[in-house]
Amino acid sequence: MTEQQQPEGQGEEAEKKVFAPRISQELRAQIEALRGITGHTINQLGEEALRDWTEKILGDPEVRSKAMAGIEEQQRQLQEQRAAIEKVLGTSATTASSEVPADTGPGRSGRRGKSAQE
Structure with a gap:
């Protein structure tokens, strides 16, 4: 197999990217x-x-430590963004997104399905 030839497994090749x-x-x-x-x-x-x-x-502990610090910084930034959005909306985004009505009731048009009308 030369450098220009494609490997036989197409699935694996589709996942690879060029790095030069x-x-x-x-x-x-x-x-x-x-x-x-x-x-x-x-x-x-x-x-x-x-x-x-x-x-x-x-395997380097210092690199692992830096990676964890980066993750913690991203989490802090996301919390700040969430707080800003909640302030604009005047409500808790976590509460609003987790509330799901138990009874779906009528749809957007106000009409009920056939089984509900009977």
Whole structure:
């Protein structure tokens, strides 16, 4: 399989996106030499390297801490937005969105279905 050929599994390919980092000519030459020895495509080598790097980074406690801080900041911002919307509406958005009438009654047009009219 060359770099330009499509893999046989179309479902897997549909989920993939192009990622084209710029690298030095020296690194490219090393990759090409190793690719020739191993028989792997540049895509396979790049995907393996990025997967290994991602696993290493995700195992770093400092990175995990930063990720959690980012999530907490997003939650804080969403709470601020919710409070602002509630203030504009003059009601609690959580109460209004969670209230569902037990009896649906007539529809928008005020008409009832056939079974309700009989």
